[in-house]
Amino acid sequence: MDLFWDFDGTLFDTYPVMVKSFQKTLTHFGVTNFNSIEIYQTMRQYSLGKAIDKYRPKQTSSSIFRTSYRRVEDQYLNQAKPFDNALKVCQRNVQASGRNFLLTHRNDQAKQLLDDYKFTSLFSGFVTENDHFPRKPDPASLVYLIQKFQVNKKAAIMIGDRNLDILAAHNAGIKGILFDPDNCVLVESAPERQIQQLSELLSEI
Known part of the structure; x- marks a missing residue:
């Protein structure tokens, strides 16, 4: 089986770090009235970009807020596990002659965390922000990996924690599994399967 993995909220639980960094950035820009649960839910249901547009001070541009947020997040990202x-x-998939691929909007920090936790040798290919593909649900990054590694679409699955991951999978002609550990996502993408624990994937391999 060829498994295409999202990073944030799928392989690694980065949302605690993301929400913490987002709150600190809001405070930096003078915003003190916010709800951490609502911030998390916005990130999960939609994206970091949507959260920025929703919560940033209107006098602060999205790009300036995002740059400040990234500086804060850089200080805490190594706390993600x-x-x-x-x-x-991932190990079981490789043992069964499958391949793992990373497909993330995060920059090469994702690859560093994979390396820190002994994942790297289990992955055959990577696409990160540094590769400058359009963002999901645009399938361009998935199509690139599928073509480069001659993936059989019938034996390929995208695993992600948001609707946009599943939509990207379908747009590329492969199946999608939604990983939703806390039943937070309003499902609008018709995933082939929905799971709450990654151990449930062992039955797919």
């Missing part, structure tokens, strides 16, 4: 069984599923 893999979800339970993430490494086990």
Whole structure:
């Protein structure tokens, strides 16, 4: 099986770091009235960009806010850890002659975290922000990996925690599994399967 993995909220539980960094950035710009749960839900249901547009002070541009946010997040990102069984599923897939691929909007920091937690050797290919593909649900990055590695679409699955991951999968002609550990997502993307624990993927391999 060829598994295409999202990073944030799928392989690694980065949302605690993201929400913490977002709150600190809001405070930096003078915003003190916010709800951390609502920020998290906006990130999960939509994206970081949507959260920025929703919560940033209107006198602060999205690009300026995002730059400040990234500076804060850089200080805490090494606190993020893999979800339970993430490494086990990747290992099992390789043992079964499958391949793992990374497909993320995050920059090469994602690859560094994979390396820190001994994932790198289990992955055959990577697309990060540094590769400058359009953002999901545009399928361009998926199509690139599919073509480069001659992937059989019938034996390929995209795993992600947001609707846009599933939509990207469908736009590229492969199946999508929605990982929603806390039942936070309003499902609008018709995933082939929805799971709450990564260990549930072992039955797919």
